[in-house]
Amino acid sequence: MASIRLILILSLLAIVGWSPVYAGGILDSIKDVLGFGTKTDQIVIPSTGASLPPFFRVEMEIVRLSNQAGIQASGSSCDKLDACDTWVYSYIDTEKPTASFPGSLAVSAIPKVFESVDNNSPNINALITRDICNPKDVANIRAVGRVHVMDHNKVLSDSLINDFDCSVGGAVANNQQSAAWTDSQCIAKHVPKKMQLFARTRIYRIPPGDCTNARLSATTEKPAKG
Known part of the structure; x- marks a missing residue:
């Protein structure tokens, strides 16, 4: 073909x-x-749209966490009797995408996007968005998905399951309808061989009037440091 x-x-x-x-x-x-397409960690504006107004929307869908052993970042089990109560916090970092985790937001300010009870490997299916409005350097747009996963405990403080940096890349589409999803590579900060996070991203143009840099507000339940 x-x-x-x-x-x-x-x-x-x-x-x-x-x-x-x-x-x-x-x-x-x-x-x-020929196999020289866009890398998963690069946002590329096709040459046919280089002259169009630079207003973009970045979307990341956090699809699934694989934590078969039901462990925390320390290697200990979430619960000896049950499974992890998996809570997920996330945002797309366009301000300090090359910085180490958690990037431009403090951990306590990252919004909660998902929660589950007694589920080590939940299907998350959470959609995270971030707009890039008229950037100064269009040729070097960068972004990274920050994902903070906690084991919620109603009595004691929450414990860290893992932190992930997920690559954001692909060609910028002219609109949402034509935007293709690109699989994201999510790098685990702890026990990387025992845990995986699956996500995908896409980037497309939006009208200037729809572009906003507003973030979701943080949830009232702030994750404890694991």
């Missing part, structure tokens, strides 16, 4: 004669066919 697609692209190049209006988008397609 890739070879057929490449032949079609080359045929189009011959037809348009490398017109600057079409060549950029076709070259983007050629990169995908």
